[in-house]
Amino acid sequence: MATGRVRNARIRNCPLMQPEIIMKKCRGYFKHACDGEMYVCRWNDNAAVTIASNYHTHFPVKTVKRYSKAEKKHVDITEPNIIRQYNKYMGGVDVMDKVLSSYRPKFRSKKWWWNLFSHALNMAVVAAWKLHMELHTATNNRLSHLQFRREITIHLLHARPFVRSHPGPRSHLPVRLRTSYGHYLQSCAQGRCAVCQRNCRNECVQCRKRLHRNCFPSYHGLA
Template identity: 45%
Template sequence: MIPYHGHHSAKHFIRNKPDRFGYKMWMMCSADGYPCNFSNYGGKDENRKLPLGPQVVMDMWQPVVNKYSRHIFDNFFTSYALMVDLTKQGFRACGTIRENRTGKCPLLPKKEIEKKERGSYDYRSDNMVLCARWNDNSIVTDASNYYGVSPIQKVNRWVKNEGKRRVEQPYLISMYNKGMGGVDVCDKMLSTYRPRMRSKKWWWNIFSQLLNLSIVASYRFYQHVNPDSRVTH
């Protein structure tokens, strides 16, 4: 979200965001927060051919050259149909997925998984997309067109009446956890030194956001080129 409290038709209100009022910006970032691509959301597009989440993913990936790099996204974007389309285009992807977007995948119901011990999982695959459901703090459902369940990982979890112990975790969920959070990292860096100026111009906040974004990108690029440097953001 780009903070903005004035009047404009593109302004949004999202209750659970740190900045609830402002312009909505879609972003694609690396795991360390480097901004790879972005697009401002102006509202409903009558020419859109796909649901909003998949359409954003397709638009964000237009400049991607290396299709063999992994791509992670959350359940707002993920759907079975999207995974099939990405498979046909050669993209490797993984993401959490909502119950009504699994393409009627016959996974065990959440209530049944909850009754099993922590670390229990169930999965199904049609040789193109794999969906897995895992019993963690809450039930986690992931879908991937590249990662599988094996090799099974071991993670530390607190188990009731037993204390901390190692439980099983499907491989695709482990890889999702390693790659997730890049947009949040970028957002945190953007909010640290956000330019502030009183102005009645609606475009100023977007302009200052782009300046701020270029600083974050420059810093991450500098860290990549100079891994031993102690220069801070």
């Protein structure tokens, strides 16, 4: 026994109404076909949904609540049994696809990697929301999918950007410090000499200034 959603291109010879035609019908309208072994049903919800099964049919037909943008309220629409059974027992991949399609990012880009990045980001948000639902099962603090995304957006808008501080060049040391005892050169990472501004790999251990051997006396007032 199997029930699942199929692409429209996979049932070309099936005598069903075309998706673009059935979408012009009222919401909840459906058409079905059966060859004795396989039953196929195409139902008009927000889009044309095609479900195939070797076990379920459209009977019994019931009603389900759906939000109508035109009437701005929830209305009752017809729901075939095959659709209801599919929604009830759909697997994890189908559940993920359904939730991802609810608030899929609409930004477009010519970058080849953008679709991969936006899809991965969308999956991360959905996974975080599912964890939130699991952790708050026993409480009344669970957020809806939309509320959870809004909380993430608000948090990001309130967050302050991290600014890395870049220390500026040290000011010149007073003459009394440069002329005191204990000044000599040691090896260091390459930098600019404090006197001639050329690359240098020596520094004064007291002043912490890079100096060439020839520039050392003039900087310390010894020349």
